[in-house]
Amino acid sequence: MSNVRMDKNDHATIQAVLAGDKEAYGTLVVRHSQTLFRVAFRITGNEADADDVVQEAFLRGYRKLEGFESRANFGTWIYRIAIHCALDRVRHRRGDETSRVGESNDPELDQLQVADQAAGPERLVLSGEIGAIQQAALSSLTATERTAFVLRHMEDCTTAEIGAALGIEPNAAKQAVFRAVQKLRRRLAPLRVAT
Amino acid sequence: MHLTEEEMMEQVYGESENTTAVERHLAACRECANSFSELQRDLAALNRVEAPTRDIGYGERVWASIAPLLPVYRTEKRPWWTAGLWKGLAYAAACALLVACAFYAGRVWEQKKQPPVAHIQPASPQVKQPIVVVVLDDHLDRSERFLVELKHADMDSAAMVSPMGDEARSLLAANRVARKDAAQENDPDLTTALDHLDRLLAEAANEPGGLNGATIAKLQDEMNADGVLFEVRVLRSRIAHRNGDGNIPSKGGTI
Numbered sequence: 517m518s519n520v521r522m523d524k525n526d527h528a529t530i531q532a533v534l535a536g537d538k539e540a541y542g543t544l545v546v547r548h549s550q551t552l553f554r555v556a557f558r559i560t561g562n563e564a565d566a567d568d569v570v571q572e573a574f575l576r577g578y579r580k581l582e583g584f585e586s587r588a589n590f591g592t593w594i595y596r597i598a599i600h601c602a603l604d605r606v607r608h609r610r611g612d613e614t615s616r617v618g619e620s621n622d623p624e625l626d627q628l629q630v631a632d633q634a635a636g637p638e639r640l641v642l643s644g645e646i647g648a649i650q651q652a653a654l655s656s657l658t659a660t661e662r663t664a665f666v667l668r669h670m671e672d673c674t675t676a677e678i679g680a681a682l683g684i685e686p687n688a689a690k691q692a693v694f695r696a697v698q699k700l701r702r703r704l705a706p707l708r709v710a711t
Numbered sequence: 712m713h714l715t716e717e718e719m720m721e722q723v724y725g726e727s728e729n730t731t732a733v734e735r736h737l738a739a740c741r742e743c744a745n746s747f748s749e750l751q752r753d754l755a756a757l758n759r760v761e762a763p764t765r766d767i768g769y770g771e772r773v774w775a776s777i778a779p780l781l782p783v784y785r786t787e788k789r790p791w792w793t794a795g796l797w798k799g800l801a802y803a804a805a806c807a808l809l810v811a812c813a814f815y816a817g818r819v820w821e822q823k824k825q826p827p828v829a830h831i832q833p834a835s836p837q838v839k840q841p842i843v844v845v846v847l848d849d850h851l852d853r854s855e856r857f858l859v860e861l862k863h864a865d866m867d868s869a870a871m872v873s874p875m876g877d878e879a880r881s882l883l884a885a886n887r888v889a890r891k892d893a894a895q896e897n898d899p900d901l902t903t904a905l906d907h908l909d910r911l912l913a914e915a916a917n918e919p920g921g922l923n924g925a926t927i928a929k930l931q932d933e934m935n936a937d938g939v940l941f942e943v944r945v946l947r948s949r950i951a952h953r954n955g956d957g958n959i960p961s962k963g964g965t966i
Contacts, residue, residue, distance in 0.1 A: 533784060534784050534785070535784070535785065536783055536784055536785045538778070538781055538782075538783045538784070539778075541774075541781065542771075542774040542778065545770055545773050545774040545777070546770030546771060546773075546774060547770070548770075549765070549769050549770035549773045550765055550769065550770070553762065553765050553769065554762040557762040557763065558762055563763055566762070567773075570773055571773055571776055571777050574773065574774075574777055575777050575780060575781070578777075578781050581784075582784070650756070650757055668724060669724075669754065669757060674726070675726065690721075690726075693720070693724075694716075694717050694720055697720055697750075697753075697754070698716065700753070700757060701750075701753050704753060704756070
């Protein structure tokens, strides 16, 4: 119900923006910034990049606003734009990277161990560092695999939605998620300690 | 037959096409059940990656940073009547242009279809004749009807007699035109018959006291003496024969 009302509000705001009320777009920015930041961070794995992605997504959205179909949901629309921006950023960044997790022979990484579900308290103290390790493991994926995995695993998108967001077939999206999971498990396998 | 890693992953994400069969297999196969548990554990561990929180003013800051970069959509707003006027003028101009184009196209098409002026032959008498015949036939038809009415007119009925004067005047004018045409075409039979008819109609039309019993009787005598009704019928028959139609409907009565 609230989503429907928000959707109506979004549409009214968009009409106002297209009629010349630029400031009205600020309402949409405030309303959707948190969601965009969350997905941008999960895809890029970097706060600064995520902030840039949010700004870039809203800028692109504003420029394309005339082409926005009134039947669509603005939240979903701008969310997809943010995914594309984040994907572009990851791909761009990949070009500059010279090393990846698992290829760096980082001794600290090799010593860290992922806490097992049945792990004791002494192992849980490492949990703060585990996030960083997993983030590094995510960085080992291709941009498409990482994005597909994030959308499936953390954003609870269906493979159809992932395909639509990435502009690929649902089956290709499913395969991208599958490859990502395989790679992540391989990366994290040495860190896992059996109870 | 064990489950593949892909099938297990679909099961974890709730996208398996055959959930019941997978669950049944996991319950029966210890090896697959262990693999499935490991997969669940690994994926659950990956849930630890959480986005940092952003405070409530985050959206405002994002807006402040991008607002100066955004142009305004359609800054100028025209009054409704101005917009309506321009729209109306545009429609009117479009319509006028369409009409002008259609007119010009029509003219061009007409000129192309029209044969050169030098090839036009003057209208021959044969071309004009059918029109005269039709008019003459109509005139003779009316005249015959008038003569039949005159022949059977009730001399004591003023209601029947009075309209005949008006009809006679109308027929007299038409008869003079027909007689002139007949004279030009050098048709003595037609001219003679129309002369007889003219005389009778002139008397009926110009009777000083109007038509009454006495004048009707006099006209009937003249009509019978000249055989006007017979002549008219013969002429009509001749015209019908010329037109290829031998049937002449009788207007009633006999001579």
